[in-house]
Amino acid sequence: MSNSYIQVPPDSSGKKMQTVLNTVDGQPVHASVVVQVSPSNPTYSQEVDAKGQALIRFAEGSATLDAFANLRTSSSSIIGGYEFSNGDMADLFSDELIGTGSVYYDEQASLTTLSVNSANSASARRTTNRYHYYQPGTGTIVLFSLAHGDLGKTNNVRRWGYYDIDDGLFFELDGTTLSVVRRSSVTGSTVEERVAQEDWNGDKLDGTGVSHFDIDITKGNLYFVDFAWLGVGPVRMGIVSGDGSRVVCHTFQNPNTHNGAYMSRGSLPVRFRNFNKGATSGTSELHVICCAVYSENAPVYTYWRFSDIGNSTPKTVTTNTPLFSIRPKLMNGGRFNRVNIYPETFSCYISGGPVKLQIIDDAELTGATWNQQGESLAEGDTTATSLSGGSIFREVFLAPGNHIIPLSYFYETHDEGYCVAADGSWQSSATLVGTKLDGTATSIWSSLSYRELR
Helix, strand or coil: CCCCCCCCCCCCCCCCCCEEEEEECCEEEEEECCCCECCCCCCCECCECCCCCECCEECCEECCECCCCCECCCCCEEEEEEECCCCCCHHHEEEEEECCCEEEEECCCCEEEEEECCCCCCEEEEEECCCECCCCCCCEEEEEEEEECCCCCCCEEEEEEEECCCCEEEEEEECCEEEEEEEECCCCCCEEEEEEHHHCCCCCCECCCCCCCECCCCCCEEEEEEECCCCCCCEEEEEECCCCCEEEEEEECCCCCCCCCCCCCCCECEEEEEEECCCCCCCEEEEEEEEEEEECCCCCCCEEEEEEEEEEEEEEECCCEEEEEEEECCEECCEECCCEEEEEEEEEEEECCCEEEEEEECCEEECCCCEECCCCCEEEECCCCEEECCEEEEEEEECCEEEEEECHHHCCCCCCCECECCCCCCECCEEEEEEECCCCCEEEEEEEEEEEEC
16 A cells, blocks of 8 residues: 655645654654644634543533542432521521621522621621541532622622631632632641632633633532642532533642641531621622532541440439430630431339439539530539420330330431530530339439430
């Protein structure tokens, strides 16, 4: 077979064809460089990265990798979900309001709005009480759907992300400037790295990127924070486009960058904030539609277990007699305690007549003396003489004798259990209350086994 050639057309003045020079059997061979493009849109071309790997896309975008560069499958597990179609879920959040700041629920729109008027220092902040458990070696992805009441205004700041006062990752609208922020307290003080939209190292979401996505923040958009911790893992932040593709706008490239961890913890809350740092031109609103936290694998939780709360001596039971209470310790290592406590087994011996036992959440106790036991990050009380308020969580009726009651199936692991509020303003608690059911003198010995998710 004779060789064949590509002939340059007669009007070839100034035209060139790119080739790559190779040596085959000692002879120089020029191989033409071929670029594959879409027949309907030549601007869509096959891309090859610096390692010579072809970049493959599927109908709904590129196959996605988790924060540890593993191909994502359907094994992600939700570890926190917050949606407002049936209410504002106020019991799962701590709200901090300053000045004219407000958080209000729109039942028709199924969303919660953080609002401030034009006054300086007005602020509305909403934070999940739960710090979502981080499992080492597993990526975490956090999704937020929300919209803004306007394009932003001078002296108003809105934030949404996975963060607290010390550490975290969030989006920020300061005036009309959209940024991504990494917050860290590893040095002992809070430091923020803030990257404005024009400086993002991914798609700038202004229509000029590969996605051609031009974000309108006044419309409902789905934002994500995707990160690996292990102290030094990468962080990706972006949005989900109209065709379902994930569009990374910026990556915080932490490996080989810091002397240690890029933030002090991977277990964090979801937080939204709207505040003024000066007088503004009018009301500013942040409309939160829904949010969810996922572990990139089925989480395998490791618990610390204890059995040190209860009455080792008999306690006389009359009507609504507090037997013992449990709650998380407020502080741990100079910070608010972020451990979740889940009752596991209740044991008791009843002498005398039958009793009604109730678990009452968040009751006000009279005469309580709280004590921490051993290495536990919980504290208990056995001295309270009466209680008021709270809500009945469980109720059982028991005859005299010995009883062991499993409780773990009443406390879902993906719920918050008993924890300290995000702002440290209160500690959720459980109180076991006994009431004798007839005239017989009745006493109870009791103990509680529980587990802590640290």
